[in-house]
Amino acid sequence: MYRDNYIHALRTEIVEMVEEHLTPAAIKYGYSQTPLETNIKWRPMVLVIGNYSSGKSSLINEFLGAEIQDTGQAPTDDSFTVLTYDDSVSEKQGIQVIEQRDGKALLNDPEYPFSNLRKHGQRFSSHFQLKKINSPFLKDLAIIDTPGMLDSITERDRGYNYQEVIGDLAQKAGLVLVLFDAHKAGTVREAYKSIRETLTANTFEDRIIFVLNRIDECSSFNDLLRVYGTLCWNLSQITGRKDIPMIRMTYSSSIKSAVRKINDNTDYLPLLENQREDLRQAILQTPMRRLDHLASYVEVHGERLCHYIESILAYRQKSGKYRMQKLFTGFLSGMLGGSLAAFLLMLLAGGMDLTILLSVAGGVGTLIFILWTISIQPRLELKYHNILAEDIDSLTTVDDQTRKDSWAAIRDLVNSHVLKNKKHFSVYELKKDLFEVRSAYNEDSKEIREALSELSIMSDQDFEQWEKDRLAHEEYQKEKQEMSSAEIMRNSLKHMY
Ligand SMILES: Nc1nc2c(ncn2[C@@H]2O[C@H](COP(=O)(O)OP(=O)(O)OP(=O)(O)O)[C@@H](O)[C@H]2O)c(=O)[nH]1
Ligand SMILES: [Mg+2]
DSSP: HHHHHHHHHHHHHHHHHHHIIHHHHHHHTSSSSSSSTTTHHSSSEEEEEEEEEEEEEEHHHHHSSSOSSSSOOOOOOSSSSEEEEESSOGGGGGEEEEEEEEEEHHHTTTTTTTTTGGHHHHHHHTEEEEEOOOOOOTTOOEEEEEBBBBBBHHHHSSSHHHHHHHHHHHHHHHHEEEEEEEOSSTTTHHHHHHHHHHHHHHHHHEEEEEEEEEGSSSSSSSEEEEEEHHHHHHHHHHHSSSSSEEEEEEHHHHHHHHHHHHHOOTTTTGGGGGHHHHHHHHHHTHHHHHHHHHHHHHHHHHHHHHHHHHHHHHHHHHHHHHHHHHHHHHHHHHHHHHHHHHHHHHHHHOOHHHHHHHHHHHHHHHHHHHHHIIIIIHHHHHEEEEEEEEGGGGGOOOOOOOHHHHHHHEEEEEEHHHHOOOOOOOOOHHHHHHHHHHHHHHHHHHHHHHHHHHHHHHHHHHHHHHHHHHHHHHHHHHHHHHHHHHHHHHHHHHOOO
């Protein structure tokens, strides 16, 4: 419990760091339209995806301790359902849905981190909902049940881009469970690809768990081995890796006993440990994993934001330098034109007064310069701007893989910033913001990593001590506040009399 409080406090601190140090610059320069903390502000989420009828909803119901989600053999549920906690009704009165909200309300409520899913349109919003449940399993996390995957042709009929929705949700999730069942082990290819593309490489491996479910339905041990082998082969094809990720094998014991009455070929089951409990523990660990995810979130977005500002700065510096060069050319042309005019006048009129000659030279020079700045200079600048917009890669250097990855992520954003060319941030302003964001994010990520390694060695006594210190600090703050309000009261009374 103290440990949970500690993790919660650490999480809040990280979110505040993002809110204070990264979001202002991210919004100002158009790196993001929504505050960066929107994605991480809410409770840790577990996303459950997989084939239709692979047992997603049954698994979730089992963990929640009640039949909350509909289950059935045909594709049953075509909604994305966010399941979250509400303890306004005691669990002793039965685990139940306390409140239900539809997609529209959910997508527009700033309390939830789903506003960026609005882009998936009306059809998606009518297939999105939230249920508040009084199950203790949800105390520190939320679960998202998803419609089962169908073949790719049927996917197109949904009316929204299913893969993209999965990708967006996976980005917010602290843990993604990918469920397969013995019958259809190959149909997750597209969704897997979209998750892979959305999650950054360093957070990917530890955030995804593969589950081979409904193993009680194999007709024999050999059949199970065949299914397992096929799944491993499919996964290695999708992941492009030779080492096979760990696959947890599970089944629902309550459903299994019903099946067993008809099919008694499941003698192999006692040979295997049902990894249902492992899975439960892994899900309950999500708040802890989430901290790692948050640390990477700060690092990745800190790095990318700096890279982004740096590129805009390079753009401003290059175009600024070009502008000065061309203005100088305009100035030189003016000088040359003015001198030429004075020289010609002297030749034609002869013996002219020096003051008149100088005024003619100055007048003609100024006129040429003005003409240059209003007609030639803007054209040259526009031409140069177009060259820069076409050769956007010249705005940065990518000397290692991290820079390459971050450039790939921000290239389009930089491009649209350059194309719009609307807001002219000064070089000074850009340099100042870049310095501030970089130093804040370096410091923040160092602090977060230190806190995480400290957390990994903290004992129960340490957590208890932390809780005591926290309470003492809160008490102290309260007393201080009471004292200062008493002081204010005394002072105002003094003034009155
Ligand atoms: N034998 C057996 N049947 C299972 C198991 N888990 C689920 N089922 C059955 O499989 C069917 C589908 O289960 P659901 O939980 O609805 O599957 P789902 O993945 O949520 O399906 P969709 O929402 O339609 O994608 C139901 O009839 C369940 O009773 C299991 O471990 N063993
Ligand atoms: Mg379901």
